[in-house]
Amino acid sequence: MSGEIDLRAIKDLLVIIKDISELMIDLAYTSLLYFNKEIAEEVFFLEERMDKLNYKLKLITLRAARSEEPEKLMAILEIADAVERVADASLKIAENVFRKEIHPVFVDAMKEADEIIIKETVNKNSKMIGKTVKELKIKTNTGMHIFLVKRGNEYIYRLDNLRFKENDIIFAEGPEDGKKEIEELLGKESVSDL
Known part of the structure; x- marks a missing residue:
């Protein structure tokens, strides 16, 4: 029974850690693109949270090794290490906002990426008001x-x-052709995009 509980806890933590690491990458790039220190600070906060979650994941995985085959659980420890590197890399990206080292070449490169990051404001006529994602x-x-x-x-x-409420500012990423559809939901033109 304890092994089942540990494996469920491992699964739950892996989902949380995956989601946070993806968010950290998005926030790190967004902090650079919009030169936003508040968003960069969120990356710092999430990195600290990731350290704690990663430690907890490793602890639960080692505990589960008592009832499971340790070799099979090794992959989880390797994933935990890899995700920690992703979190650390996101932090390094965000740190550039505080160093004021953002080169225009970075912005140009982001314009050529397959996915764009947009910043939009929810208009008073938006179909999004009062609804969830x-x-x-x-x-x-x-x-x-x-x-x-x-x-x-x-x-x-x-x-x-x-x-969503009127005047919420949303940050989204995806294919460029999705931008127009988001604008229709918002009921207005884009504030800015990269």
Whole structure:
């Protein structure tokens, strides 16, 4: 029974760690593109959280090795190390915002990437107001992934139950052709895109 509980806890932690590492990459690049120190600070916060989660994952995995075959669990420890490197790399990207070392070549390179990052404001006529990302099926309908919402002075990256409000600023990434569809949902033109 304890082995089952440990494996379930490992699975749950892996999902959380995967989601956070993806978010950290998005936030790190966004902090550079918009030269935003507040977003860069979120990367620092998430890196600290990732360290704690990674430690917990390793501890639970070692505990599970008592009842499972240790060789099979080795892959989990390797994933934990790899995800830690991703988190550290995201942190290094975000640190550039504080060093003011963003070269124009970086911005040009981002313009040529397969996916774009956009920053949009929810208009008063938006179809998004009062609805969640899930209800709107944004990823399915537009191909764009909203990974961050700025509401007032607060940056929100846990979006599962968030209902959009007028003047929310959304950050999304995805294919360029999804930009127009997001703009239609927002009821206005793009604030900026890269």
